[in-house]
Amino acid sequence: MILNLFLSIHGSILMAAFFSCMLRFANHHKIIVFKARHELRLNHLLLISIFLLPMMTALLSARFKFEPIAKSFSAVTYKEYDSRLTKASLEKIIIGSNEDQQILSVEWLKNSVLALFFISIVFSMYKLFKEAKILARVLGNSFVARSLGKVRITFSDQIKVPFSLMTFRHAWIVLPSSFMGSSSKMKISIMHEIQHHRQSDTRWLFVIQLLKVMTAVNPAVHVWTKIISELQELKVDENLIDQEKIRPRDYARCLIEVAESVAMGEEQLVCAAGLAFLPDRHLLTRRIDFMFRKNVSSKILFVMLALLLLSSMTAFALTTGNAIGGRMMSMAEAKKMAQEVNAQSEFPIVVNGAVLEQLNRYLGTVQGRQAMKQALQRMGNYRGMVVGKLKSYNLPNELMAIPIIESGYQNLPESQNPFFAAGIWQFIRSTARNFGLRVDPVIDERLDSELATDAALRYLSSNQLQFKDWHLAVLAYNMGERNVQRAINQLGTRDAWELIKAGYEGDKNYLPKVMAAVLIMKNPSVLE
Numbered sequence: 001m002i003l004n005l006f007l008s009i010h011g012s013i014l015m016a017a018f019f020s021c022m023l024r025f026a027n028h029h030k031i032i033v034f035k036a037r038h039e040l041r042l043n044h045l046l047l048i049s050i051f052l053l054p055m056m057t058a059l060l061s062a063r064f065k066f067e068p069i070a071k072s073f074s075a076v077t078y079k080e081y082d083s084r085l086t087k088a089s090l091e092k093i094i095i096g097s098n099e100d101q102q103i104l105s106v107e108w109l110k111n112s113v114l115a116l117f118f119i120s121i122v123f124s125m126y127k128l129f130k131e132a133k134i135l136a137r138v139l140g141n142s143f144v145a146r147s148l149g150k151v152r153i154t155f156s157d158q159i160k161v162p163f164s165l166m167t168f169r170h171a172w173i174v175l176p177s178s179f180m181g182s183s184s185k186m187k188i189s190i191m192h193e194i195q196h197h198r199q200s201d202t203r204w205l206f207v208i209q210l211l212k213v214m215t216a217v218n219p220a221v222h223v224w225t226k227i228i229s230e231l232q233e234l235k236v237d238e239n240l241i242d243q244e245k246i247r248p249r250d251y252a253r254c255l256i257e258v259a260e261s262v263a264m265g266e267e268q269l270v271c272a273a274g275l276a277f278l279p280d281r282h283l284l285t286r287r288i289d290f291m292f293r294k295n296v297s298s299k300i301l302f303v304m305l306a307l308l309l310l311s312s313m314t315a316f317a318l319t320t321g322n323a324i325g326g327r328m329m330s331m332a333e334a335k336k337m338a339q340e341v342n343a344q345s346e347f348p349i350v351v352n353g354a355v356l357e358q359l360n361r362y363l364g365t366v367q368g369r370q371a372m373k374q375a376l377q378r379m380g381n382y383r384g385m386v387v388g389k390l391k392s393y394n395l396p397n398e399l400m401a402i403p404i405i406e407s408g409y410q411n412l413p414e415s416q417n418p419f420f421a422a423g424i425w426q427f428i429r430s431t432a433r434n435f436g437l438r439v440d441p442v443i444d445e446r447l448d449s450e451l452a453t454d455a456a457l458r459y460l461s462s463n464q465l466q467f468k469d470w471h472l473a474v475l476a477y478n479m480g481e482r483n484v485q486r487a488i489n490q491l492g493t494r495d496a497w498e499l500i501k502a503g504y505e506g507d508k509n510y511l512p513k514v515m516a517a518v519l520i521m522k523n524p525s526v527l528e
Contacts, residue, residue, distance in 0.1 A: 009050065010218050013211075016046040017220035019309055020227050028286065036234035037199075043228050045306055047207060116217060124216040128209060135165065142174055151197065153190060155180060161258060164193040166202035173197075188246055188254045195236045204228075230286075237287055252288045328364045329526070331356055337519050337526075347398035347470050349519065352497065354512040362516055369527050371408060372520055378409035379521075382424065386453055393457050396470070401517040402456070402477065405510065411447055422446040425456040435459055471496035474514055479506030 020043055026032040027039055142156035151171045162179070165172040173193040179186045196202055208225050215221045240246045334356050338349040351359075362368040379400065386400055403409050406426040414422040414429075421428050423446035429439045435455035437445040445451045456477075463473035463481055475496050476484040487504035488494055496511060505511070520526060 010215060012050050013215055013218055013224065014220045015312070016050055017224035017227075019046060019312070020224050023305075024227050024230075036231055036238045040228070040231040040235050042306060042309060043224075043231060044204070046309060047204075047211070047228070049309075050211065051207075120216040121213055124213040128213060138174065139165075139172060151194070162189040162193055164196045164202050166197070166205070171197045171202065184250065185254055185257065188251060189258075191240060191245060192236055195239055196232065199232075199235060199239070201232045201236075204232075233287060255287060328360050329356070334359055334519065337523055338515075341398070341518065341522050345396050345398055347396035347518070349398070349515055350471075350497070351515070351519075352512075354500070354509060355515045358509055358512045359516040359519060362520060363526055372404075372517075373527050375404045375408040376521065376524055376527075379404065382409060382449060382453075385450055389450075389453050389457050393461055395457055395461060398518045398521075399457070399460060401514055401521050402460075402474070404517040404521065405513045411449060413447060414444065423452040424449055425452050427452060427455065431459065467494070469494060469496065471511060475499065475505065475511055478510045479504075 023032075023034075023039055023042060027034050138156050138158050139154070141158060142154040144152050144154050146153045150169070151173065153173045153175070155175050155177045157177045159174060159176050160178075162173070162175045165174065173190060175186060175189055175193075179189060208228065211221060212225065237251070240251065241248055331351065334351045338351045341349050362372050382403075383400075386403075387397065390397055390399060403424045403426075406421075407424050409424055411424055412422060412426070414420050417426070419426070419428070422432075422444060425446075427437065427446045432439050432446050432452075432455065435458055437448075437451060437455050439446060460473055460477055463476040464470060466481060467473055467476065467484065472484055472488075472494065483504070483506075484499070487499045487502070491499060491502055491504070493499070499505070500511060507513075
């Protein structure tokens with residue numbers, strides 16, 4: 001889940017950075033003319049979606065979390081093991097197999113990605129801590145010239161460029177000491193930095209810094225945050241000019257003078273409101289050009305673009321997060337499928353809330369559909385043998401769905417199973433021995449698919465003869481016939497679903513899973 005969230009966030013950042021670059025390009029070349037404030041709002045919307053949408057998809061994927069088909073931890077198909085052809089121990093066959101190497105490779109890749117993620121966070125936090133120490137030293141060595149409520153206007157000898165900063169207690173405006181000799185430059189700079197506070201740029205800085213810490217290894221985040229910083233500056237310029245607080249020519253002259261002082265200085269400290277990019281000749285040109293441009297913004301176009309960006313980001317986050325990957329089946333559709341199956345079989349299929357939930361876990365998630373497709377593909381390797389055995393015992397073909405739930409038709413060894421079961425039918429040792437299978441350190445006939453299938457069908461047939469009900473027979477296959485009989489005696493009912501409601505079941509939702517697997521097995525087209 002952590003890895004999916006990591007990939008979803010980084011994928012969303014790439015998409016957001018792409019949208020932001022396209023908007024900046026279109027606005028700069030006057031393809032779509034926006035005011036800076038509107039373009040910045042669109043970027044704020046993207047910025048919020050980066051944090052909210054991956055979290056929402058994580059919650060959705062938790063709500064519709066796919067429960068693995070097989071009991072075993074492993075999702076790997078091991079090599080067929082025929083106990084009649086070798087006396088070697090099971091471990092010797094499994095160790096060093098190509099499948100194990102594939103598992104190690106995938107796990108190594110996942111762990112490497114997560115390790116890179118956490119290392120980048122630690123490095124970014126260290127870098128941020130160093131910058132915070134420098135800022136604290138600058139604020140500590142500066143002297144306060146004036147206080148306006150929570151706003152502190154200070155002067156410092158350590159900087160060349162004015163900047164604004166928000167702390168938990170105060171809103172700071174820090175000016176170079178050299179500005180004290182020029183009242184016009186000082187006035188324009190103070191108005192500029194106050195505007196940064198008014199439009200909450202210094203508050204958004206916390207969100208941007210958090211994004212940088214979380215995704216420092218993603219180059220798109222640096223491109224995107226640079227665009228946001230530029231838009232913050234353009235919005236300040238735009239507001240000051242529109243409100244006629246500063247004449248454009250005086251303002252442009254001040255920007256050029258500050259840029260020249262930075263270019264001539266050996267060291268500089270620039271932070272917070274995005275002025276770090278002021279010395280950039282191209283950015284300075286764009287800012288001055290923007291001051292004299294007559295912007296025309298359409299509110300309808302702004303709303304349409306906002307909805308388009310939000311819907312695109314939502315779709316992208318859902319896709320990269322692997323949350324909801326398919327359509328959900330309705331109760332009516334499921335009952336129609338069950339009716340068609342029941343018309344041709346002695347094995348009764350029931351569709352209730354529990355069955356529908358399991359059906360949609362398999363059909364409504366990417367993982368569920370993929371696992372079910374793979375299980376049905378592997379079932380093809382055993383179909384002829386299993387169908388032949390079912391026919392010889394005169395049993396319904398729907399019982400072929402049980403190995404889908406038990407193992408996903410993987411011939412899994414006991415050493416890979418915390419439940420100490422093995423084979424495609426997932427026999428435990430005692431049950432396997434009761435039905436004539438040899439299980440010892442030398443030979444494990446549970447992994448002989450033909451012998452195990454014969455034993456499993458004899459077990460199911462025995463349960464059917466005892467309970468005269470296929471639902472109880474399947475339930476007994478999972479939790480044991482003695483436990484089923486004890487539940488019947490205690491509750492006084494032979495309804496398997498009533499037993500399940502009362503908490504009498506082995507693996508949770510085992511019978512609903514079998515019902516769902518039968519419906520999918522009979523209608524494989526629903527996986528497409």
